[in-house]
Amino acid sequence: MQELKYTQQRINMIAKLVANELRQGKIAVIPTDTSYGIAADATREETVLRVFQIKRRPLTKPVSIFVSSIKMIKEYFIITDIVKKALSLLPGKVTLILYSKNKDAFPKGIISQEGKVGVRLPPHPLPPRIVEALGKPITATSANISGKPPIYDAYEVKKELPNIDILVNAGKLPKTPVSTIIDIATTPPRILRQGPVSRQLVEKVLKTQVLIQNK
Secondary structure, eight states: OEEEEOOGGGHHHHHHHHHHHHHTTOOEEEEOSSSEEEEOBTTOHHHHHHHHHHHTOOTTSOOEEEOSOHHHHHHHBOOOHHHHHHGGGOSSSEEEEEEBSOTTSSOBTTBOTTSEEEEEOOSSSHHHHHHHHHTSOEEEEESSOTTSOOOOBHHHHHHHOTTOSEEEEOOBOOOOOOOEEEETTSSSOEEEEOOSSOHHHHHHHHTSOOEETTO
């Protein structure tokens, strides 16, 4: 396992180094705005499959992606009037469920049977810089074994996930709740997982009623 020490001053260099590793089909763990996350090229079937193997997660439970910008979202996903409103929540601690323009753009494990993908543009600078350097979206899934809590300590990453190729070590991260997941591809929109961004704020931004899953 290669290890890089994360600092704000080295962020561009780190992003380029990680992107180069991902380009070769390798898997990285990086700090994000929530917990440590597993990063891989989200457009390559073999690397996505390896992420699922590392997490011991079934492929029937897709993971989200990080993008670099609103522009990239518009390139990959169908933009309706309500999606335009939702984009004002970004960058933020939200995951937007959107319809992909091309169902073949992402492999199984990223895209659902309906053609939906969970999309994140986080407030943390590193994931978007990596995406920008790679030129493709990367996986945005917590660095943990499926069913276990998210990991906030680089030491725990090394202990729990020894099979990754590269670790960007930012020490101990603040224990931030995982993102609010909003299915914008459903009418009315639905919050699938409650997190830091409240239902009230989402309804204010979208100017419509928002349901909460299982309620």
